[in-house]
Amino acid sequence: MTNKSGHTPKIPQNFQVSIDSFSCPITTDIAVFGYVDNRLKLLLTKRAVGEFTDHWLLPGGAMEADETLQDCASKILFALTGVKDIHFEQVKVYSALDRHPIKRVITVSFYALVKPEDHPFSLKGNVEQIAWFDIDDIPKNLGFDHAQIIHDAHLFLKGNLKDRLVVGELLPKTFTLTELQNLYEDILGLQLDKRNFRKRIFQMDILKSTGKVKAGVKGGPMLYELE
Structure with a gap:
């Protein structure tokens, strides 16, 4: 049996978690969708430091030892944009080996659906630009694998709309x-x-x-x- 990379996976002798078990950073990325003038928008940022400084990015960052994923998502969104007190829903986990240029990183994505006028943003931390983009006119210069994360979050949002009412704030x-x-x-x-x-x-x-x-x-x- 081979995995998607074409390699035969190694079978460990012990499947239980131990002090020597593999570990890597976990991050959260948040797709915040807004509804403006009868159009669906997406909140993106540009950062002054770090990887992909000339690219648009979803708000995202690393989880710390004393945080849950939800804690991390809330912390990062406020730290980068000033947006707070919004409801998130988890979308998907991304664990490709080469998704981050520095080291192995696993990310968990979330989405939120808000009225932008109720959640004004402000430049914070190392963010130099924040903007709402029409969902049909997302910039091509996206960092990391955020194009895929945005695509998946948008599909998840539309699926949720079909299954249950998730537009209460709007x-x-x-x-x-x-x-x-x-x-x-x-x-x-x-x-x-x-x-x-x-x-x-x-x-x-x-x-x-x-x-x-x-x-x-x-x-x-x-x-x-x-x-």
């Missing part, structure tokens, strides 16, 4: 079903069938009718809120 406190469908269509880049969309949303059992209608709109559509 919605007002009360909203109509049409407003909810428009949000989905903008993020997914698809036109959805109205009847099928509403059937699917109600199957999720996460909306509650407010018993009120939206004023000033023809037909007086019902207002909903999240359970």
Whole structure:
């Protein structure tokens, strides 16, 4: 049996963790998606020091001994951008042998979906530029394997939208079903069938009718809120 690199893996004598077990740095990279003017955006940074200083990067950095992955992601995002108090979801683990030019590094990616106006960023640490990019116009000069991480995070986000409602922060406190469908269509880049969309949303059992209608709109559509 061979692995993807074409080498026959060595079979260890002991599979248990020991003091001599292999270890390497673990990092977290965070794909922060924003919703601006009916378009999905991605937050990227440029750093003044380190590897790939002339490239755009996802906010990311190394986990310390006393941190969880979530702790690390929160710490790094705030340290590099000033953004804090947002909800992350884990996407994938990347462990290619040559993904970092200095040494072996394993990274765990996360994604978040936010309203940029609610989370203003600021230049911090060694970051010299921060910008939101349209998801269809991401710069080509990305560092490390961040093009793949971004691709995977975007697919994961769209998959989550289809399976469950994960756009709570992007919605007002009360909203109509049409407003909810428009949000989905903008993020997914698809036109959805109205009847099928509403059937699917109600199957999720996460909306509650407010018993009120939206004023000033023809037909007086019902207002909903999240359970």
